[in-house]
Amino acid sequence: MNTDLIDTLQSLRIAKGLPAAGGISADTRLRQDLALDSLDLAELTVRLEARFGVDVFADGLVHTVGEVQSRLDGK
C-alpha cells in the first residue's frame, strides 16, 4: 500500500481527534473501519488529487483503501 495514502488517511483521523488506525490493509473500509465521514472523504480526494493528479471519486464512490489504491494506480 502506498505510504502517502496511508499517511493521508492517518492525518484525517488525527484531525478528527481519533488515534492513528493500526493495520490498514486493502480491505479496510473508509467509513466503517476508519470512521471517515463525507467531509473527510471530500478532503481525502482533494489531498490525493493534489499529490497524484487523480480524482479517486470521479466515477462514483469507492469504499475500501484497496479501491482507492486501484484508482491511484489507474486500474
Next chain:
Amino acid sequence: MTSADQASERVLYQPAAGGESLSYGQILCDFDGGEHPYFPVVRPPDTPALLRALIPALVLGKPLTLFDGDFSEEACRQLGGTPDLFAASEPCLFPVLADLNTFLAALRAANGFTLTLFTSGSTGLPKRVTHTRQTLLRTVRTGSSHSADVWALAFNPTHMAGVQVILQALLNGNPLVDVFRAPQAVIARALERCGITHISATPSFFRLLLPLETPVRGVRSVTLGGEASDGGLHARLRAAFPGARLRNLYASTEAGTVLRAEGEGFVIPAALRDRVRIEGHHLLLHRSLLATFSGGSVEAGEWYDTGDRVEFIDGAGSVFRIVARERPWINVGGDKVDPAEVEAALCAHPAVAAARVYGKANSVLGNLLAAEIVRADGGAAFDELALRRDLAARLQPYKIPRFFAVVPQLSLGRTGKRA
C-alpha cells in the same frame, strides 16, 4: 380494523438503520381533549423530538422556533438560547383527534402556524427566518395519489429543505425513513426494506449513495435540489432508480421551494407568473413569496433579487436553467456557507490577523472550505489542528476549513474588492 387502529399502526418515523420508530398513533395519544404543555422554542436532539414539537404547533396554529441541533453551545447562547427559552408555555388545550383522517384534516385546516428557523448570515451569526404556514405549505401536494408514498428524510430536519419533506409526508399520513447522515450501506438496504418511494436530496447525497448493487424499482420520485447537479449524475440516477421521475427543485431559504423542473429546464408556472420574474438574467421573487427575516437582509421593495443568474435554453425565452449564484455562498454538499461568517470566526482567534475563505472544488461534496491566513505576529508556522479544534467549538462541521495556507497578505477576494 377501525381507522383509529390504522392510525396507531401507521409508521410516522423510522430510522434507516432500524431502532425505535414512532407511529401516528403515538402522536394522536396526546390529542385527547386535555391540557398538555406546548414548547414554542425547541432544540430537538433528534427527529422524533422535532416531530413531537412540530405537530402540536401545526394543529394548534402556534408559532414554533427550531434551533439546529448542530449549533455550538456558543452560537446557541448568542442567539438567545438560554435554558428558560426552551421552557414550555402555559398548558394548551389539545383537541380530540381520534383517527388518522381527523388528524390529517386538522393539519391541513390549521391556521396561525409560523416556523422560525436559522440560516447562515453575513453578520457572522445565523439569521432568524420566519415562515408562515402559507410559504411552508405552498408546494406540499396532498390527495389520494399520495397516500401510499414513503419518504426518505435525507436533509437536516431543522433546515428548510428537511422541514418541507417532513410536511409533505405528514400532511399525507406517510412514513418518513430517516436516512440523514446514515452510512451508504444502511441507506442502500433501507430503500428496499422500508419501501421508500420518494427521495428528495442534494446531488452530494446521491453522489455518496451511488452506485447501488442492484437497481431499486420501488422508488418513484427522485428530486434534486440545493446545489448544481450534472448530466453524469442524472444518468447514474436513472440506472439506479429506473422507475423514478427525476426532478430538479429551485428553493431558497428566503422563499422555500419555488420552482420544480423535469430535468434541467425550469418554467415559471402560470400560478406564479405575477410573483416570479426574470430581469437581466436575474431571477426575482415578489416579496409576497418571502419569509420574514430578522437581520433585514431582504431589502424593502416589491421584488427581491435572488442573486441567481439564469440562462434560457429554448428559443422562446420561457425555459431556463440556473447557471450561477452571484451570492458569496459556498455550497458544501448542499449546506450553504457564508465565507464572511467563517472569516469572522477565524479572525476571532488570537493568532489570526486576517483571513480569506474560499471553496475548493471536489467530486464528493461539490466544495470544501479552504482558508488563507495572515498570522498576527507575521510568522509562517501555526498549529492547524489547534485552530480547527478551536473552530469546532463555534462552527458546524461543514463550516470548518479543511485546507489552510499561511500567507504574508491576502490575495484578492471573491468580490475582487478585498486586497
